[in-house]
Amino acid sequence: MSTFTVIRSADRDHWRDSAILSRQSFPATGNFDLEANAFGLLMMHNDDIVSPGEGFDMHFHKDVEILSWIVDGAVHHRDSGSDEITEVRAGMAQHISAGSGVRHSEVNAGGYTSGRTVRVVQSWLPADEKGTPPSHKSHDFAADLAAGGVFQVAGPGSPLPLGTTGAALYIARVDAAPVTLPGSAYVHLYVIDGEVEVAGETLREGDVLRGRDVEKLEVTGQGQVLHWVMDRAITPA
Incomplete structure (x- = not known):
């Protein structure tokens, strides 16, 4: 039988400094045991709003799969494997496989005087194999988002394969017609904007629905x- 837990936006962890507001499904800032707080394979899920010209300077990751969905604005990404700056805009996703280790920065592409914030939802999952060569790839889903309905962003058969088997990410734009989302042993649904009905619950921006043993979800x-759909947990319950 399916079971569900709702986490309201106000009850999620919030971390703020002068440049960044981070709204977290799991306590991530200063937490060095992310796997202990994971749900399914998802061990970090942050919704970050970054001030103009600000962001995350060069920092290190290893053996983690990182998926970023750009909601508003644009991010300039740079990593230790290249001097090239990649711009990832609203409606795009970026996958980073940190592998044996990568240093990278993520900065709001809008300059200090632009007045433009950037909003990014970023998720982390553990890599199946450790020490693989680092890589990153971006894909533009703006046309899919504009068309409405549901589309797959990451995972098997998608434009952004993950180094974590059994996990897949979908985005849905719900409007006049109901949307059916796939289920799995673990599902983590996050409302980016608007108001939707799912599993008998009314969810608004920033709310989370976590489900166990779900066949499918009807969203109106x-x-x-x-x-996110995931077929197992990092540490089986």
Whole structure:
């Protein structure tokens, strides 16, 4: 039988400094045991709003799969494997496989005087294999988002394969017609904007629905949702 837990936006962890507001499904800032707080294979899920010209300077990752969905604005990404700056815009996703180790920076592409913030939803999953060569790839889903309905962003058969088997990410733009999202042993649905009805719950921006042993989810209302499906947990319950 399916079971569900709702985490309201106000109850999620919030971390703020002068440049960044981070709204976290799991306590991530200063937490060095992310796997202990994971749900399914998802061990970090942050919704970050970054001030103009600000961001995350060069920092290190290893043996983690990182998926970023750009909601508003644009990010300039640079990593230790290249001097090239990649711009990832709203409606795009970027996958980083940190592998044996990568240093990278993520900065709001809008300059200090632009007045433009950037909003990014970023997820982390553990890599199946350790020490693989680092890589990153971006893909533009703006046309899929504009068309509405549901589309797959990452995982098997998608434009952004993951180094974590059994996990897949979907985005849905819910409008006049109901949307059906796939289920799995673990599902994590996040409302990016709007108001939707799912599993008998009314969810608004920033709310999370976590489900266990879910066959599928019918979503109605209006809004954009980000939906992870995972076939197992990092540490089996």
